[in-house]
Amino acid sequence: xxxxxxxxxxxxxxxxxKFDFMRFRRISFPASAALSILAILLYxxxxxxxxxxxxxxxxIEVQAKSGLADLAKMRSTxxxxxxxxxxxxxxxxxxxxxxxxxQQPGGEQxxxxxxxxxxxxxxxxxxxxxxxxxxxxxxxxxxxKSTIGLGLAIFGIxxxxxxxxxxxxxxxxxxxxxxxLVLTIGYMSLTQIDFDLxxxxxxLTILGYSLNDTVVIYDxxxxxxxxxxxMSMPDLLNISVNSTLxxxxxxxxxxxxxxxxxxxxxxxxxxxxxxxxxFGVVLVGTYTSVFIAAPILIYLGVGTTRMEAEEGAGKERxxxxxx
Amino acid sequence: xxxxxxxxxxxxxxxxxxxxxxxxxxxFPESTVKRWPAWAQRHIxxxxxxxxxxxxxxxxxxxxxxxxxxxxxxxxxxxVLRQSPPVGLTRAPVIRGxxxxxxxxxxxxxxxxTRLRELAQPLGGFxxxxxxxxxDIENVGGGVVRLTPTxxxxxxxxxxxxxxxxxxxxxxxNQLGLVEPSIQxxxxxxxxxxxxxxxxxxxxxxxxxxTAKLTFRLVDTSMPAEQALQGRPPPESEIVYGSKxxxxxxxxxxxxxIVSGEELTDAQPSFDQRTSEPIVTFKFNxxxxxxxxxxxxxNVGRPFAIVLDDEVISAPVIREPILGGSGQISGNFTVESxxxxxxxxxxxxxxxKLTVIEQRVVGAGLGADSIEKGKLASYFGAALVVxxxxxxxxxxxxxxxxxVGVNVGMIFxxxxxxxxxxxxxxxxxxxxxxxxAVDSNVLIYERIREEVRTGRTPITAIDAGFTRxxxxxxxxxxxxxxxxxxxxxxxxxxxxxxxVTLGIGIITTVFTAFTLTRLIVAWWVRWARPxxxxxx
Numbered sequence: 001x002x003x004x005x006x007x008x009x010x011x012x013x014x015x016x017x018k019f020d021f022m023r024f025r026r027i028s029f030p031a032s033a034a035l036s037i038l039a040i041l042l043y044x045x046x047x048x049x050x051x052x053x054x055x056x057x058x059x060i061e062v063q064a065k066s067g068l069a070d071l072a073k074m075r076s077t078x079x080x081x082x083x084x085x086x087x088x089x090x091x092x093x094x095x096x097x098x099x100x101x102x103q104q105p106g107g108e109q110x111x112x113x114x115x116x117x118x119x120x121x122x123x124x125x126x127x128x129x130x131x132x133x134x135x136x137x138x139x140x141x142x143x144x145k146s147t148i149g150l151g152l153a154i155f156g157i158x159x160x161x162x163x164x165x166x167x168x169x170x171x172x173x174x175x176x177x178x179x180x181l182v183l184t185i186g187y188m189s190l191t192q193i194d195f196d197l198x199x200x201x202x203x204l205t206i207l208g209y210s211l212n213d214t215v216v217i218y219d220x221x222x223x224x225x226x227x228x229x230x231m232s233m234p235d236l237l238n239i240s241v242n243s244t245l246x247x248x249x250x251x252x253x254x255x256x257x258x259x260x261x262x263x264x265x266x267x268x269x270x271x272x273x274x275x276x277x278x279f280g281v282v283l284v285g286t287y288t289s290v291f292i293a294a295p296i297l298i299y300l301g302v303g304t305t306r307m308e309a310e311e312g313a314g315k316e317r318x319x320x321x322x323x
Numbered sequence: 324x325x326x327x328x329x330x331x332x333x334x335x336x337x338x339x340x341x342x343x344x345x346x347x348x349x350x351f352p353e354s355t356v357k358r359w360p361a362w363a364q365r366h367i368x369x370x371x372x373x374x375x376x377x378x379x380x381x382x383x384x385x386x387x388x389x390x391x392x393x394x395x396x397x398x399x400x401x402x403v404l405r406q407s408p409p410v411g412l413t414r415a416p417v418i419r420g421x422x423x424x425x426x427x428x429x430x431x432x433x434x435x436x437t438r439l440r441e442l443a444q445p446l447g448g449f450x451x452x453x454x455x456x457x458x459d460i461e462n463v464g465g466g467v468v469r470l471t472p473t474x475x476x477x478x479x480x481x482x483x484x485x486x487x488x489x490x491x492x493x494x495x496x497n498q499l500g501l502v503e504p505s506i507q508x509x510x511x512x513x514x515x516x517x518x519x520x521x522x523x524x525x526x527x528x529x530x531x532x533x534t535a536k537l538t539f540r541l542v543d544t545s546m547p548a549e550q551a552l553q554g555r556p557p558p559e560s561e562i563v564y565g566s567k568x569x570x571x572x573x574x575x576x577x578x579x580x581i582v583s584g585e586e587l588t589d590a591q592p593s594f595d596q597r598t599s600e601p602i603v604t605f606k607f608n609x610x611x612x613x614x615x616x617x618x619x620x621x622n623v624g625r626p627f628a629i630v631l632d633d634e635v636i637s638a639p640v641i642r643e644p645i646l647g648g649s650g651q652i653s654g655n656f657t658v659e660s661x662x663x664x665x666x667x668x669x670x671x672x673x674x675x676k677l678t679v680i681e682q683r684v685v686g687a688g689l690g691a692d693s694i695e696k697g698k699l700a701s702y703f704g705a706a707l708v709v710x711x712x713x714x715x716x717x718x719x720x721x722x723x724x725x726x727v728g729v730n731v732g733m734i735f736x737x738x739x740x741x742x743x744x745x746x747x748x749x750x751x752x753x754x755x756x757x758x759x760a761v762d763s764n765v766l767i768y769e770r771i772r773e774e775v776r777t778g779r780t781p782i783t784a785i786d787a788g789f790t791r792x793x794x795x796x797x798x799x800x801x802x803x804x805x806x807x808x809x810x811x812x813x814x815x816x817x818x819x820x821x822x823v824t825l826g827i828g829i830i831t832t833v834f835t836a837f838t839l840t841r842l843i844v845a846w847w848v849r850w851a852r853p854x855x856x857x858x859x
Contacts, residue, residue, distance in 0.1 A: 216798075
């Protein structure tokens with residue numbers, strides 16, 4: 001419904017789009033496989049930039065009380081404390097500095113001693129905007145909990161999809177999603193974004209959200225399977241993806257707009273969280289549901305039982321027709 | 324599908340309205356809200372990352388609990404074996420590793436075992452008796468009997484320690500005059516202390532980290548401490564080192580405690596009248612005063628020691644009997660440390676050592692910045708989404724925007740109703756919900772467009788569009804909800820706030836899609852009676 005007769009509505013996808021997505025599987029499958037392997041290699045050889053949530057240690061954000069922060073001076077002061085690896089970086093502005101002190105050997109107490117040393121060394125020239133000290137016990141627990149959580153989420157969704165669809169759909173969605181997670185982890189390794197608790201939140205959101213997209217397409221495929229019993233699988237999948245394409249794009253635009261607003265105005269603290277989500281939800285999620293989740297159903301044998309049943313019924317009819 | 328009875332319409336609108344109304348208290352200053360009835364006072368609590376504050380996680384030192392348990396067990400074993408007629412021992416009970424060992428003369432072994440078995444008490448659990456006992460008794464052979472506290476017994480003791488500690492920490496924190504501190508047990512052996520608004524927790528950490536076990540003991544003058552260090556101290560005495568201010572000097576102290584910190588009724592920071600250095604004055608209760616008077620009367624001229632957490636903080640000489648039941652401690656204090664000690668003594672000693680295992684502090688400045696940036700991002704995000712929807716769907720885009728607006732109102736209302744905590748990731752969750760919520764409208768509208776293309780009339784197309792899209796909406800939102808639920812149970816702190824807003828956002832999104840959007844469209848259809856749908 002137009003607000004005004006002269007105001008045309010935006011049509012992002014023409015109504016009669018007939019793009020042959022299934023043919024692209026010969027490119028998209030090897031490409032995705034290659035990228036996934038690359039991501040896994042990155043993870044093992046380049047590693048993730050684990051934050052203090054998972055490896056323990058101290059994180060301090062300070063703001064110079066007047067003027068700009070003297071990064072060089074602070075660096076030399078702090079590196080003289082004998083606290084091992086101390087990293088400093090500008091954070092969000094020239095007056096803010098983020099200080100990372102590696103986990104100290106010697107258990108829980110040693111971390112507290114380290115932070116006191118840093119406080120003494122920096123003195124009263126700075127304001128402490130944020131201080132986080134995570135001991136070895138808490139960090140190893142958080143890592144274990146996060147891993148279990150991620151696994152449980154994948155498992156829970158798998159079970160849910162299995163109830164709602166046939167197992168082939170459930171498996172297809174899972175392959176697509178593990179692919180999303182692997183690529184996102186590859187991205188995190190490549191960019192060396194801080195990998196902390198909020199990254200786990202981002203991964204879980206990507207998992208939930210890109211599945212949301214897959215489910216919409218699968219819903220349509222299931223409907224088409226019931227309606228068109230004789231259509232070939234690639235054709236049927238193509239029609240399904242094409243007919244949901246407009247929705248997919250519009251939804252991704254709105255989600256991207258919301259995330260972009262967060263990226264631009266949400267401040268430095270949530271930057272890596274939002275950047276990861278944009279990568280996972282927008283770039284990978286969309287591609288995956290169209291180019292991986294849908295075509296993989298062909299290989300998983302969706303619709304074959306339907307065809308056989310049809311053929312069987314046909315033969316029977318043929319044989320009874322004969323005298 | 325498009326016909327909605329008046330009753331249903333009223334119910335839908337009322338639900339949405341009531342949910343939104345619960346958000347109202349958040350927009351008024353606290354002083355105004357306080358005058359409202361109690362049910363209307365529920366509001367969103369800002370997380371520590373938004374209002375600034377300290378989050379400190381403490382853990383009971385398991386080794387300390389075990390050590391104390393072993394000391395008690397050693398005492399108990401000694402006591403029961405000494406009862407008349409005494410059991411003949413070849414070696415007195417000693418602590419070895421995680422057990423107490425005692426060697427009993429062969430002829431008395433059965434007798435000794437019977438007595439020691441009395442010490443093994445059945446443990447009362449929540450589910451009644453589990454058959455577990457407080458200690459394992461093992462006859463190692465050669466008359467040696469090994470007593471080991473069982474894991475369930477240690478666990479039970481740890482639980483008690485946590486309960487007592489929560490209470491004592493509460494007293495200590497209150498003494499600091501902090502606003503609305505929250506002190507909670509977490510799991511079996513942890514205590515979470517959260518103090519909103521506290522951007523510099525140095526004093527708090529100092530006060531939390533001390534056990535504050537205070538004892539008054541006589542100095543053993545039978546030999547110099549140095550000699551006792553080299554040789555063997557007398558059996559009833561032990562070496563205790565002085566505090567930093569006392570240059571870590573060794574003292575030989577009697578193990579017997581004259582009076583302990585539990586018998587103090589008051590402690591206050593003050594100044595010495597002659598030297599004007601900071602001191603702590605204290606008062607004993609009646610029994611403490613009597614004991615202290617008696618000992619000081621009998622030992623004029625001898626030094627005694629004031630011991631705090633296994634450190635001698637001062638060892639003055641008794642010049643005259645102290646009969647009044649009050650006294651003072653001087654030990655090179657600063658004003659602050661005297662004040663801290665007074666607080667610790669008033670609140671009492673912790674039953675075991677606590678260790679800080681996690682500390683997260685956000686200054687008020689950063690919190691305020693985060694709120695500002697979160698607000699800005701939310702407004703921009705919402706504006707972008709609304710503009711895009713209206714450009715794409717026209718009037719239907721306006722409908723979608725109304726639904727999203729109500730949706731956000733309901734999220735705030737439900738968060739208020741639950742007195743939930745809003746964190747920075749929580750704000751991200753809300754902005755993300757704005758982006759995702761319009762998806763339900765998009766699904767419905769696109770489906771209507773398709774139905775129109777198959778040649779249906781506007782009304783049947785709308786009807787079919789809703790029917791078909793709603794099933795998809797439910798399916799697709801449940802997956803995200805599962806992820807949010809997992810995050811809620813496994814996440815902690817601010818990230819949990821994200822799970823909460825995302826989860827509530829999904830529920831309200833499904834609600835508005837199934838009810839409000841349908842209601843608006845149904846009303847519009849009745850009012851406009853469209854012959855043709857310009858949505859396509």
